[in-house]
Amino acid sequence: MAGAPRDRVAALREKESLQRHKYLNSFAYDSRDAYYGINQFSDLSVEEFYSTYLKSYLTMSQDYSILNETSVRKDPLPLRFDWRDKNLVTQVKNQMDCGACWAFSIVGSVESVYAINGHPLEDLSVQQVIDCSYLDRGCNGGSTSSALKWLYQSQTKLVRSSEYSYKAKTGLCHYFPRTEFGVSIKRYDAYDFSNAEDEIMDMLISVGPLAVIVDAISWQDYLGGIIQHHCSSGHSNHAVLVVGFDKTGDPPYWIVKNSWGTSWGIDGYVHIKMGENVCGIADFVTVPVI
Secondary structure, eight states: OTTHHHHHHHHHHHHHHHHHHHHHHTTOOSTTBOEEOOOTTTTSOHHHHHHHHOOBOOOOOTTEEEOOSOOOOSSOOOSEEEGGGGTOSOOOOBOTTSOOHHHHHHHHHHHHHHHHTTSOOOOBOHHHHHHHOTTSOGGGOBOHHHHHHHHHHHTOOBOBTTTSOOOSSOOOOOOOOTTSOOBOOSEEEEEEOTTOTHHHHHHHHHTOOEEEEEOOGGGGGEEESEEOSSOOTTOOOEEEEEEEEEOSSSSOEEEEEOSBOTTSTBTTEEEEETTTTGGGTTTSEEEEEO
């Protein structure tokens, strides 16, 4: 009998999950549309999912720039671009039940920008950012811009993940001699592209993968397809990494790397419709300069 209450809770969660899937899938009219179903988060309530995994927030800084108009380009942009095609994006990681999406997105951006600048692609330490970024709250949440501000002001060199492995919990900051290998940044930039979404394509191609903060409340049940509904601008709560885009079909979409493991979404990625600031993907865009 001891298991009866737990069984009732599990049954209720399953019912709630199926109801969510039915509602979310009712908006799909095409095979390319996003579809939702059972995944590793289906046994969580919406409240549990939110409080555990959606731990990123905005922090404005003096470097935050608002762009309202697109610039005039000399060269046309390609219809499709993906930094993975150049082998300049590291593998999808799993943050587990640590609310450190903000750290994963920033480290992913630093990894790629470092490699784009002619260096080997390295898996850098997310745990170092979690433990040492004093402007953030470790596994209890953080901001992409404050993490970059810490990296810039402290001139901390990110070491390899093999030297400072991921623990999925906040720990004490470990310090390394300045002479050892590490990647530091010269500066960072932060933008509001909500009214100039095309600028993201330009920056993505010219600089590298971009850390963004989105509204991911409906991503709990995502399985695949292009997200066009169920999330909005102005409710940013989760940090991810934009690595490419595809405009060859309808609708065009951003290619976005997440940190919930490869069993989630499209091998750990999610596709988000371009052009309408879906999920607030253009509201807060940050990039390191190396």
